[in-house]
Amino acid sequence: MVLTVLKRIVGTSILVSTLGLPFAAHGTEGASGRPISGTGVTPDAGVVPPEPGWFVNLAEIYYDGSISAGHSVPIGGKTTLGLDGQVSFTLATLLKVWDTGAGPWNFASSVTLPYAWTSVSAALGIGNRTESVKQDASGLFDLTFTPLIAGYHFSKTEHISFSVNIWAPTGKYDPGNIANVSLNNWTFIPTISYTKLVPSIGMEFDVTGGVQLYTRNSATDYQNAPLFTLDMMALKRFGNGVGVGLIVGTVQQIGDDSGPTADKLNGFRGYDWAIGPILTYDTKINKTPLSMSLRWVPTVSSKNRLSSTSTVMAMATVAF
Numbered sequence: 001m002v003l004t005v006l007k008r009i010v011g012t013s014i015l016v017s018t019l020g021l022p023f024a025a026h027g028t029e030g031a032s033g034r035p036i037s038g039t040g041v042t043p044d045a046g047v048v049p050p051e052p053g054w055f056v057n058l059a060e061i062y063y064d065g066s067i068s069a070g071h072s073v074p075i076g077g078k079t080t081l082g083l084d085g086q087v088s089f090t091l092a093t094l095l096k097v098w099d100t101g102a103g104p105w106n107f108a109s110s111v112t113l114p115y116a117w118t119s120v121s122a123a124l125g126i127g128n129r130t131e132s133v134k135q136d137a138s139g140l141f142d143l144t145f146t147p148l149i150a151g152y153h154f155s156k157t158e159h160i161s162f163s164v165n166i167w168a169p170t171g172k173y174d175p176g177n178i179a180n181v182s183l184n185n186w187t188f189i190p191t192i193s194y195t196k197l198v199p200s201i202g203m204e205f206d207v208t209g210g211v212q213l214y215t216r217n218s219a220t221d222y223q224n225a226p227l228f229t230l231d232m233m234a235l236k237r238f239g240n241g242v243g244v245g246l247i248v249g250t251v252q253q254i255g256d257d258s259g260p261t262a263d264k265l266n267g268f269r270g271y272d273w274a275i276g277p278i279l280t281y282d283t284k285i286n287k288t289p290l291s292m293s294l295r296w297v298p299t300v301s302s303k304n305r306l307s308s309t310s311t312v313m314a315m316a317t318v319a320f
Contacts, residue, residue, distance in 0.1 A: 034167060034187055034212055034227075036063060037274035038249035038297025039313055041231035045206040046159040046195035048106040048151025052099035057317045061089040065299075065306030085120040085179075085306065089141070108149040114141035116171075120179040135179040142182050143170045157197040165189040165210075175219035185224070186215040206233045211254070222262060225255040225269065233278065243280035247297055249273070251305065270304030274311065291317045 039061065066084040095110040117138040123131070144167045151161040167189075171182030191210035198204065208231050214224035228251070235245030256267025276297035283290050293315045299307040 034183065034189075035229045035251050036061065036297075036311060037229070037251050037272050037299065038231060038247045038276060038295065038311065040210070040229055040249065041193070041206050041208040041233045041247060042315075043204065043206065043233070043235055043243065043245075043280060043293070044159075044195050045193040045208050045233075046151070046161045047153075048108050048149055048159075048161050049097060050100075050102070050106050052097050054320045055095045055097070055317060056320065057091075057093040057095065057315065059091045059093070059313065059315045061087070061091075061313045062310065063087040063089065063308055063312075064310035065308040067304075067306060083120065083122045083178075083306065085118060088117045090115045104153045106151045106153075108151070109145075109147055110149065111143070111145040113143065115139070116141040116181045118179050118181070122178050133178060135177055137172075137177065137179040137181050139172055139181045141171045143168045157199065159195045161193045163191045165191060173219065183214075184217045184219055188213045202237045204235050204237070206235070207231070216259070220259070220261065222259040223257060225253050225257050225267070228252045228254055235278070235280070237280075241282040243278075243282075245278045245280070246275070247278050247295060248275045249297060253304075268304050270302070272299055272302035272305040272307065274299050274308075276311075289319050291315075 064086045091112050091114045093110055093112040095108055097106070097108045100106050115138075117136070119134070119136045121132065121134040123133070144165060146163050146165045149161055149163040151159060153159050165188075167183075167187040169182050169184050169186060171180070173180045173182040173184040175184075189210045189212050191208065193206070193208040196205045208229075210229050212227040212229065214226070216223045229249070230252075231247065231249040233245050233247045235243050237243045250271065250273045252271045253269045256262065256269050257265075258267070262268050274297045276295060278293060278295040280291070280293040282292075293313075295313050297311045297313070298309045299311070
């Protein structure tokens with residue numbers, strides 16, 4: 001039971017909000033925004049467990065993305081010809097499940113401290129010439145917190161959760177750079193997650209959807225349009241603690257970006273699709289439950305968003 005609860009905590013803590021990329025002023029500015037397709041769903045994503053307690057989640061993401069030189073990308077109030085970026089993204093999340101007693105509703109809260117390293121290369125138009133530029137940046141990324149995660153249990157095998165995740169522009173940002181560890185905007189993400197368990201065949205199905213609402217980047221006068229995110233997973237569990245599954249994720253931009261740079265690029269509307277496998281494992285270390293997972297979700301289709309063949313994510317969660 002404890003291991004099941006542990007896995008469900010992972011689902012309702014860090015990833016339900018989807019993750020952000022620390023490129024430039026981040027179609028959206030920097031060709032990314034905050035979400036990475038395929039990282040927003042976890043096992044038991046729709047479950048907030050009834051047992052109160054504290055949980056710690058650690059996640060590591062490596063992302064290597066690019067847009068070809070034939071496409072213009074808005075960054076820092078200007079445009080580049082193409083974009084290449086590598087990111088190492090480390091997130092530490094503390095989650096509290098509140099003691100709400102018996103009943104179909106349960107509640108939790110979480111806060112995530114992210115650290116990012118990024119290296120970005122692009123071609124900038126300077127006067128009548130084009131100059132290749134490469135920049136690195138590292139440091140604390142934008143803080144994210146979820147004041148309340150509300151979970152409802154339809155039954156022992158069907159669950160749903162609701163939350164509004166908030167990203168604050170706490171990282172260092174320089175509008176003149178193409179690599180930053182902040183997006184320099186507030187982001188509000190209403191999110192719904194659903195889980196269906198089928199114990200008779202050891203299967204579960206999880207879906208997480210959200211809408212990302214951005215404030216304007218005051219340094220570049222760039223307004224990202226809302227992004228709709230949807231990640232789906234089918235997972236087969238085995239008796240030895242191993243699970244194997246498949247993830248499909250997409251980001252779809254709702255409307256056009258706005259601002260002087262976005263207007264020059266006709267709104268820079270974009271989308272992407274990603275698909276890949278996930279491997280999970282549950283065990284104990286000296287009676288302490290440990291839940292781990294590893295996924296690879298490369299981009300299979302995109303427009304005006306970074307495309308990656310190297311999106312890798314590892315997670316581990318322990319309960320206290």
